[in-house]
Amino acid sequence: MCLSIPAEVITLKDDTALVSVNGLEVNVSTLLLDNLKTGDYVLIHSGFAIEIIDSEEAEKTLSVIRHMRISK
Secondary structure, three states: OOOOEEEEEEEEEOOEEEEEEOOEEEEEEOOOOOOOOOOOEEEEEOOEEEEEEOHHHHHHHHHHHHHHHHOO
């Protein structure tokens, strides 16, 4: 089973994006996506942004992840 995590695009440079996942910032490859812009939400898997997603859907998923972390 694979898990991809939603992240918000903070900056773009060449084929890399700096993204934020619950405040943690990481660089990911954007080679698989076209028309990506700052403020978009993307799904991240294995260091790649693999899909642009709706911000509402991203927030729902991040809320579930936050809840799982608190509920340990």
